[in-house]
Amino acid sequence: MKDKVEISLRSTVDELTQTGDLPELSDYSTSVSIPTNKDFGDFSTNVAMIVASKAKKSPKEIAGRIIRSLERRNDMFEKVEMAGPGFINMTLKPAVWARALSEITDLGKDFGRTAHGAGRKVQVEFVSANPTGPLHIGHGRGAAVGDTLVRILDAAGFDVQAEYYINDIGNQMNNLGLSVLHRYKEIHGREEPFPESGYKGDYIRDIAHELMTIHQDGLLSRDHDEAVKICQEYAAGSIMQGIREDLRLFNVRFDRFFNESSLYHDHKVAESLDYLRLKVLSYEDDGALWFRTSAFGDEKDRVLRKQDGSLTYFAPDIAYHKDKLDRGFEKIIDIWGADHHGYVPRMKAAIAAMGADKDCFHALLIQLVSLVRDGRPVQMSTRAGEFVTLREIIDEVGKDVARYFFMMRRCDAQLVFDLDLAKKKSDENPVYYIQYAHARICSIIRNAADQGISPSLNGTDLQLLASGDDLALIKILASCPDIVAAAATELEPHRIAFYLLDVATAFHRFYNRNRVISDDPALTRARLVLVDAVRQVIANTLALMGIDAPESM
RNA sequence: GCGCCCAUAGCUCAGCUGGAUAGAGCGUUGGACUACGAAUCCAAAGGUCGCAAGUUCGAGUCUUGCUGGGCGCACCA
Numbered sequence: 001m002k003d004k005v006e007i008s009l010r011s012t013v014d015e016l017t018q019t020g021d022l023p024e025l026s027d028y029s030t031s032v033s034i035p036t037n038k039d040f041g042d043f044s045t046n047v048a049m050i051v052a053s054k055a056k057k058s059p060k061e062i063a064g065r066i067i068r069s070l071e072r073r074n075d076m077f078e079k080v081e082m083a084g085p086g087f088i089n090m091t092l093k094p095a096v097w098a099r100a101l102s103e104i105t106d107l108g109k110d111f112g113r114t115a116h117g118a119g120r121k122v123q124v125e126f127v128s129a130n131p132t133g134p135l136h137i138g139h140g141r142g143a144a145v146g147d148t149l150v151r152i153l154d155a156a157g158f159d160v161q162a163e164y165y166i167n168d169i170g171n172q173m174n175n176l177g178l179s180v181l182h183r184y185k186e187i188h189g190r191e192e193p194f195p196e197s198g199y200k201g202d203y204i205r206d207i208a209h210e211l212m213t214i215h216q217d218g219l220l221s222r223d224h225d226e227a228v229k230i231c232q233e234y235a236a237g238s239i240m241q242g243i244r245e246d247l248r249l250f251n252v253r254f255d256r257f258f259n260e261s262s263l264y265h266d267h268k269v270a271e272s273l274d275y276l277r278l279k280v281l282s283y284e285d286d287g288a289l290w291f292r293t294s295a296f297g298d299e300k301d302r303v304l305r306k307q308d309g310s311l312t313y314f315a316p317d318i319a320y321h322k323d324k325l326d327r328g329f330e331k332i333i334d335i336w337g338a339d340h341h342g343y344v345p346r347m348k349a350a351i352a353a354m355g356a357d358k359d360c361f362h363a364l365l366i367q368l369v370s371l372v373r374d375g376r377p378v379q380m381s382t383r384a385g386e387f388v389t390l391r392e393i394i395d396e397v398g399k400d401v402a403r404y405f406f407m408m409r410r411c412d413a414q415l416v417f418d419l420d421l422a423k424k425k426s427d428e429n430p431v432y433y434i435q436y437a438h439a440r441i442c443s444i445i446r447n448a449a450d451q452g453i454s455p456s457l458n459g460t461d462l463q464l465l466a467s468g469d470d471l472a473l474i475k476i477l478a479s480c481p482d483i484v485a486a487a488a489t490e491l492e493p494h495r496i497a498f499y500l501l502d503v504a505t506a507f508h509r510f511y512n513r514n515r516v517i518s519d520d521p522a523l524t525r526a527r528l529v530l531v532d533a534v535r536q537v538i539a540n541t542l543a544l545m546g547i548d549a550p551e552s553m
Numbered sequence: 554g555c556g557c558c559c560a561u562a563g564c565u566c567a568g569c570u571g572g573a574u575a576g577a578g579c580g581u582u583g584g585a586c587u588a589c590g591a592a593u594c595c596a597a598a599g600g601u602c603g604c605a606a607g608u609u610c611g612a613g614u615c616u617u618g619c620u621g622g623g624c625g626c627a628c629c630a
Contacts, residue, residue, distance in 0.1 A: 031571085033569060033572080036568095036572095036576080037573065037574070040573075044573085046572060049611090052610095053609090053610080083573075084572085084573055084611095085572090085573090085610060085611075087572075087573070130630075167630070170629095170630070171630070172629090172630060197629090286628085290628095299556075299626085302628095303627085304628095305628085306628040308628080310628090312627090312628070312629085313629070313630045314630095317630095337624095338557080338624065338625085339625065340630095341556085341558075341624075341625065342557075343625095344557085365558075367559085367624085368623075408566085409565095409566075410567090412558055412559075413558085413559065414559075414623070414624095416565080421565095421579095428578075428579065429592085430578080433592075433593090435592090436590080436592050436593080440589090440590055440592095440593085444589050444590085446589095447589050448589080483569080486570090489570095490570075495567095498566095498568095501567095501578085502577090505578095509593095509595090511589085511590095511593075512585085512593060512594040513595090516589060517588090517589050518589090552590090
């Protein structure tokens, strides 16, 4: 709805500029917002003050001209007033709101979708956990945020792809193989010192046992490196399969899993290094190969190839991001743990070096998740293999609650996951509060159906809902597409979680003060359409978060 | 030492790109079911938006400097 107001306002201002009633301004940013104070109308804009300050004119005079012009196009506004230092407050006609409601009914599942993204290609890369162990709770937050963001971007009209980058090569994979082989030998009674920086989790033992049933003691007689390789490949495959299963249970979808190793097979890494050398952006020093990232705003240059001849993690990562650019993504979004923030300037430098605008790259940094049980923090340490897995969380509180909890903070704020609260099936738990609203509406609709009435626009007079609680509810519903679009452009998926809470609150309030099914047939029909629209909006936005909308609970 | 993030009601947090009188939930106090699901609702109390300057018509929001907390500063990934 804000969209429509903005469009109307902008065309009015443009028109006034053309007729010379307003000074010419090459660029101005309008801001239409919903005022906190209801007395100020449905929407408010400061455009007159912006224009006035640039043109050095009186804001009130500018506002006056805009208002007179807006009033002349009388299809939309009930009332347009000047307020304060030059605000323009606008109140829409009830018919406009009634139309907005019928639009929700017409669009159904598609309500909330917009064309903001104009089909631009966007990629979101997230989770990307190494296949060295199961997903833990930190990955869970990244998975929930990433998957929700993908759905939001899709709804906002972007052509979005979800990708998982698998580090299936390198030191960590080698350590994985060593760790598994060690456990394998241990089962066969061979005690050796545990490999340095090996993985100690119990799942390593499980994998060693699986290898034993496949190979019996056959690996013992193999060449060491060969045995490590067999262990590594089997373990990575097994763990990756587990990760995919975790993601499926968590309702997280990926369009593509990208193997780091393919960058080597396809010579992409070598090509990237050649490119940098050609552009004189890399140089040899002290036996290593350096990338001149400092030329692009990084605080110092970074190593691409170490003294020992092996490549750093950064080298293939440059090739990977070059590949993303080559695939035509206009916006590249990487979701990382906040502890990787130091890596951002480096990556932006790489993007810029490839000749792309470095602002097309967005690193969404996800802050730490800590876990609280019985009011006490739960200690976790990945290195020691002591961590709470995502699977454990899903099993304990359910997929829906877990996904919502991960979404109810801004990404850049630390999150305390309260297991006790998550398991409470009461009003304190926002997930149940929201799902309850949905179930309650479904119940009302069932009751109405028993009386032979179902929600339908046919012959229903929505003007009956033009005031009070009914109108307030419609206004919140109508803002859904604006919220989704804003969440997409600002990359702030948590806004959906808060919006849902607003919708549920507004509905519960409405429900307690008004009857849907009453002895007034016309009002009953109208309100059935209204609550059905509430149900639709709740279902649609829950779907954006990958959460189910139960018909009863 | 340098950099990034955070600081808003007793607690946990929103705050729509700089707008008008800063909002929710929990907790506290008091109320509402013999009609559509009380897993709900209503009301009250609760604030120097960490501190101090600056930018301007206007700052919780932007700038700078402090204070406090988290996280980084590898020829690890």
